[in-house]
Amino acid sequence: MRKVIRDFKILFNTRLNQDYFILEILSPEPLIRIMPGQFIQVRIDKSKDTFLRRPFSIHDVDYENNIIKLLIQIAGKGTKVLSELLPGENLNVIYPLGNSFSIPELGEKVLLIGGGSGTAPLLFLARYLNEKKITPDILLGFRNKYRIIELEEFSKYGKMYITTEDGSEGFQGLIDEHPILTSNKYDRICCCGPEPMIKKIASYARLMNIFCEVSLENLMACGIGVCLCCVVKTTQGHVCTCTDGPVFNVNQLIW
């Protein structure tokens, strides 16, 4: 798939809570086909304190209107600048980048697991699975009920399970402690979130022999496989998260 550099236009910048916002960006031409799990490299203009682009999972795609949605957590100087962008401003992006989640067989029981900003690629995946006649269970974890995001959106595409660390909503505890992991039998888990969380899910999946793919969030410079900075250790040696990933089968990863 050909990668391109384009100036998109900000249509909406919607603040979800103190940590998260959604950018809806308009392509200047018909969108290139994107698969769930792929990402985009965003140039941060008007920022003296940052230098490199920032990679973001594609949260959703609207081909009819040529819009990409990005769900972004304010985590540092770059994302702070992006959170202040106004409709009408340009956003220079490189896309589509990386590989994607593999597509389940019809009839597979699929669980999507997302923690915090790791929920970002799962909405697009959930909707895509629906189009393929698969209704996944969706397990999302947050710190507390005020941090819950995109619940309504996700609810359209699967059965929802929520965990919060303080128990203010849903199951109290960490994602990997949620009882559905043991009570329900899954053929496939697709997971994205903080590294300690995905490592726990990965070891659970290995133990139970469940097919499991995780999307990694390694630091990147180029995003196109030339700088070799974002590597992860796999059974094939060091490979680039940006080109061989960001989605990996947990059996490939040496953690």
Add this chain to the structure above:
Amino acid sequence: MVNLGFKIGTLSFRNPVITASGTCGYGLELQDFIELETLGGIVVKGLTLEAREGNPYPRMAETPSGMLNSVGLQNKGVEYFEKYIYPQIKDLNTNVIVNINGKSIEDYTLLAERIGLLDKIPAIELNISCPNVKLGGMAFGTNIESSRKVIKAVRSVYKKILIVKLSPNVTNIEEFGKIAEDEGADAVSLINTLLGMAVDIYKRKPSLSGITGGLSGPAIKPVALRMVWQVAKTVKIPVIGIGGIMNANDALEFIMAGASAVQIGTAIFIDPESPLKIISGIEKFLTDNRINDYTELIGCINK
């Protein structure tokens, strides 16, 4: 039409803009963004005799106007290169230059000999300046005598165009340029990255697994420019300027300071099309200023 062509020894370049080793993969990775035949050349990812895993993650830290890396020469070794990569890049219509690295003088000469056998590789860049490997690399390039030995040894086995890539992590870089010239190098390229580091205050640890790394990007441009100026005044062979070049104006600064050509590196990470924009920017500058041949500008600040 303005002239952008130049030569290193007998090797012609269609323009003075080359992509730097470690920032353009094997060229193929950039094909979605640029037509490689529009470039003066590409210097492919640093090669070693044996495969190298490189340093553990994290290997990169963003810094003010630049970045640190400690990749550590990750590559699959010369055999893999000959078998699988060379066939894919040998017919690219640009100068494909291989950057070679070693732990010992023997490593360098063995590698130079093998690359010398590849018809479509007209030049090597002798990397004696990688800051991210424990053995070899910068250890050669920061010592006058070992620099002399490795350049002499490689020159004696490699008959095509030999470019020596210099380390900025020395007191008198012009001495290293002089040695390269004395030992028969056809050109020098400089600078490799500057040794630096960063600390993650929340983890209370170095930001890089290798603790120190190589600084690149606009942050190093003034230092690189000064070193290019110093070396260009000292040697008669062509100097290739490298260090934080983001646009045509940056490239022109290097040329006016004495560089015959430039390499574009970290800029590619932010804009993979930047080498093309730099070529057309140089062209426009020449046209606007009614200069027919960019070589008139080489070292013009000294005149």
